[in-house]
Each structure stands twice: as structure tokens, then as C-alpha cells.
Amino acid sequence: MSVLQRSLALLERLSVDVRGLPLATLADELSMPRSAAHRLLGELAEYGYVRQSRERGDYMLTTKLVTLGLTHLKLTGVTDLCQPIVDRLAAASGELVRLGVVDIDHLTWVITAQGATSGLRYDPDAGIDAHLSCTSSGQAWLSTLPDEDALELVAREGYARPGQYGPQAPTSPTAVLRALRQTRKQGYAMTVETYRPGISALAVPVTAAGRGTVGVVVISGPSVRLTETRMLELLPELQAAAAEVAGASGASPLFDRAYAPPTARAAAPAAATQALNAESTVVRARRA
Numbered sequence: 001m002s003v004l005q006r007s008l009a010l011l012e013r014l015s016v017d018v019r020g021l022p023l024a025t026l027a028d029e030l031s032m033p034r035s036a037a038h039r040l041l042g043e044l045a046e047y048g049y050v051r052q053s054r055e056r057g058d059y060m061l062t063t064k065l066v067t068l069g070l071t072h073l074k075l076t077g078v079t080d081l082c083q084p085i086v087d088r089l090a091a092a093s094g095e096l097v098r099l100g101v102v103d104i105d106h107l108t109w110v111i112t113a114q115g116a117t118s119g120l121r122y123d124p125d126a127g128i129d130a131h132l133s134c135t136s137s138g139q140a141w142l143s144t145l146p147d148e149d150a151l152e153l154v155a156r157e158g159y160a161r162p163g164q165y166g167p168q169a170p171t172s173p174t175a176v177l178r179a180l181r182q183t184r185k186q187g188y189a190m191t192v193e194t195y196r197p198g199i200s201a202l203a204v205p206v207t208a209a210g211r212g213t214v215g216v217v218v219i220s221g222p223s224v225r226l227t228e229t230r231m232l233e234l235l236p237e238l239q240a241a242a243a244e245v246a247g248a249s250g251a252s253p254l255f256d257r258a259y260a261p262p263t264a265r266a267a268a269p270a271a272a273t274q275a276l277n278a279e280s281t282v283v284r285a286r287r288a
Contacts, residue, residue, distance in 0.1 A: 006032055007040050011049065011065065020053050020060030073110060076254040082111055082245055086217070089241045090115030093234050095221035096122050099206075099245065100130055100137050102214055103257045105153055107132065107141055110254070120222040122199055130216075133176050134160045134169035136189040136201035137216040141259075142176075143183035144205050144213040149261055150180055166193040188239070190231055192223055200226040202234060204242040208249045212258040215249070217242045 001009065009030050014021065027037035041059050044050040048064045073079055082099055090097040090113035099111040107130040114121065132138030133154045142150040151173055159176070160169040168191070170176045183189040189203045203218035219226070219238055249255035 001032065003040070006030070006036065007044065010037065010040060010044065011061065014050065014059060014061045015065075018060065020056075020058030022056070022058050026059065073254075077252045078110055078254045081248045081252055083113070085241050085244050085248075086111045086113045089113070089217070089219070089237060092237055093219050093221075095219050095226060095234075096124070097241075098124075098137070098218050098220070100141075100216045100218070101254055101257070102141060102216075102259055104259060105156070106130075107138060107216060116221065120225060122196075122221050124220070131160075131165070131195065132157055134165045134191075134194045135218075136191040136194070136203035136220075137218040139179050139183050139189040139191065140203035140205045140216045140218070141213055143180045143189065144207065145259060147177055147180065149259070151176065166195050166197050166199065168193045169195065188235060190228065192228070198223050200228075200231065202226075202231040202238060204235075204238050206242045206245045206249065208246045208255065208258075211249075211255070214255040214258050215245060217245060 009032075010026060013026060013030060023034060023038055023041065026041070027034040030037070041050055045052070045059075048062055050059050051062050052059055078101070086097050086099050092115070094115045094117075097113050097115060098109050100107045100109050109128050109130065114123070116122070130137045132142055142153065145153075154173075154176055159173075160171050162171060170179055179189075179191075187204070190201075191203075192200045195201070199220060200223040201218055201220040203216050205213045206215035206217060208214050217238060219231070219234055
């Protein structure tokens with residue numbers, strides 16, 4: 001791994017262990033020499049991204065990365081545009097509502113509102129990316145893509161292993177395709193115990209005119225309360241919220257990252273280069 005890859009690997013590993021980790025654990029888990037890990041952690045600490053705990057000397061992240069992320073979200077305008085929409089839906093449904101934004105090849109949660117004020121609550125893990133094959137949000141997004149592209153994204157992320165997620169999680173390409181075709185047919189994804197035991201969810205893709213699917217809005221909650229009947233009752237409000245987000249999405253650059261196949265992404269720079277070359281030829285001809 002390069003120095004940059006090792007530095008990023010250290011940051012990513014520390015992000016999922018908030019109490020910190022000792023140098024030896026970090027180096028061994030990431031298969032890097034302890035001397036190299038010590039040097040990189042020292043540099044990250046110098047720039048304010050990492051610090052050592054006073055008690056044990058373990059390394060942990062500072063809030064600098066969080067600050068960068070929150071600043072970025074604020075400047076994109078997505079919070080001002082979409083938080084009120086998510087808040088209203090959470091209040092109306094009495095359940096957890098989240099907005100995920102498509103970032104080329106993954107789906108990232110950017111806004112959350114908890115509508116449950118008492119009783120059972122679903123408060124998801126701290127991770128910010130949706131697992132594609134076994135969440136209603138992932139299935140809602142993948143259903144808007146060709147089957148081949150959807151399966152490629154799932155394969156890259158990895159299929160659910162038995163016992164890893166909910167008891168109804170799809171664990172094979174056939175099961176994923178079956179779920180995607182049902183979602184595509186009805187226009188929404190409804191899941192029960194696919195991501196977590198006892199949790200149901202209903203998701204609708206956010207589709208912006210001329211830009212494809214740019215996000216997903218999802219309602220999640222305990223299955224004993226969020227039954228299939230209840231989810232169907234909430235569907236019109238969820239669809240209205242997704243349409244409202246789609247209408248507002250043009251005002252935020254965060255929604256300009258819709259999925260494109262790898263061949264299209266590779267072709268885009270080449271097309272831009274060809275356009276620049278053509279423009280230069282025209283300019284030289286005029287000067288001549």
C-alpha cells in the first residue's frame with residue numbers, strides 16, 4: 001500500500017472504534033509494519049486528525065473529520081433544503097425517516113429524523129452507507145439500474161452471509177434479482193427483517209428529471225408497529241416526500257452524483273478531452 005492508502009486505512013479503521021486502538025492492533029489488523037504505522041499516526045496527530053488517549057495511549061480520531069463532513073454538507077445546502085421534508089415525514093409517520101444520497105456507486109445517509117417519541121424505537125448503527133442487497137433503501141435504488149449493474153454493485157460490496165443481517169436477507173444473485181424486480185414493478189421497496197431482526201422498512205427512490213435516481217427516502221421501524229398494512233398507509237406520504245426532495249435537488253450539488261456505468265465514467269474524460277482538442281483545432285484555424 002502507498003503512504004496515502006495506509007493513512008486512509010488507519011482513519012477508516014479508527015472511525016469504527018470510538019474508544020481508540022493501540023498501535024500494535026492497528027498495525028497488525030492493517031498488515032503494515034509497526035514502525036510505519038507509528039510514523040503515520042504521528043503525522044496524522046500533527047495535523048489534528050488523530051490523538052492519543054491519556055489513559056492507555058491508544059490512538060483515536062479527533063472531531064476534525066466530523067467537522068469537515070458537516071461543513072461540506074452545510075455548504076451543499078442539502079440540510080436546509082431537505083431536513084424540513086424529512087422532519088415532517090418523521091412526525092407524520094411516528095418512525096425513523098432517512099434521506100440517502102447516491103454517490104456514484106454507493107448510497108450515503110445524509111439526513112435523519114426520529115419520529116418515535118415513546119415505546120420501541122429503531123436507532124440504526126452509526127455507519128453512513130446503506131448495505132445495498134438487504135436494505136429497502138438499497139433495493140429501491142438498485143431497482144432503477146439495469147440488473148447487470150445492480151448485481152455488479154452488490155458483488156463488489158458482498159452478499160449477506162447467513163446470520164449476518166436479518167433472517168430474510170437475500171443471500172444470492174437470484175434472491176436479489178427477485179427483490180429488485182418486485183420493487184421495480186411496484187415502484188417502492190418494502191422489506192421485513194432483511195437488514196435487522198424485527199425491523200421493517202419502506203423506501204422510495206428520488207428521481208430527478210434528466211439526472212436519474214439521485215437518492216432514496218426511507219421509513220424504518222419495529223415490525224410489530226410498522227406492519228405491511230401500516231407501510232402501505234404511509235406510502236403516499238413517503239412518495240410525496242420523495243417527489244419534494246426531487247424537486248429541490250437541483251439546488252444542491254450533492255445530488256449531481258447519480259450512478260453511471262464504469263464504461264460511461266471512463267468515457268466522460270475521454271469525451272471531454274476530445275471536445276477540448278476539437279475546440280483547440282477551431283481556435284488554431286481561426287488564428288491561421
